[in-house]
Amino acid sequence: NAGVTQTPKFRVLKTGQSMTLLCAQDMNHEYMYWYRQDPGMGLRLIHYSVGEGTTAKGEVPDGYNVSRLKKQNFLLGLESAAPSQTSVYFCASSYPAYIAGVGNEQFFGPGTRLTVL
């Protein structure tokens, strides 16, 4: 099993450009998450999804959009990139907490390092 994969690993954008980050998981997890990590700020939740076709806002959703058309994929879009969006982006997936007998720990992808000039 590959676990959680993210593409691309690195990207440099100019202000105003758009891009999509792709996250894929092969663990049949219901829940998927997008975080950004900045120095001294820990992990901040951008958007999350509790199932195929559903998405919800997290702590810092402005400037981002997401889609979960397939259970195994969770896309994060930046429509008009800004320098403030320079960060490391992590995708994660997990089982729901309400399923008895399985852990609901989050499995993280390797991250995408994005620089916006």
Add this chain to the structure above:
Amino acid sequence: GQQVMQIPQYQHVQEGEDFTTYCNSSTTLSNIQWYKQRPGGHPVFLIQLVKSGEVKKQKRLTFQFGEAKKNSSLHITATQTTDVGTYFCAGRDRDDKIIFGKGTRLHILP
């Protein structure tokens, strides 16, 4: 909204010394998870605590969940260079929302 405060932000210890990081939530948690992130890596799950007053051990690591389910701690005995990294707690509230603490970065001095 729910907040999870984690202290200290940084900790430098001599190899062989003990290390502790603390997590405090503004609300009662249904569970708390701990993750470790090595430099340049991604967070990796360590453990989950669910019960009030729960204590779990993994070799040199001891995890505690407070009686009120609002605080937690991670204690490492006799640190080694392999313990270097950032340790995060993540609290799950009763609405199934997860909030990560900002992490404690552990640096080991040889």
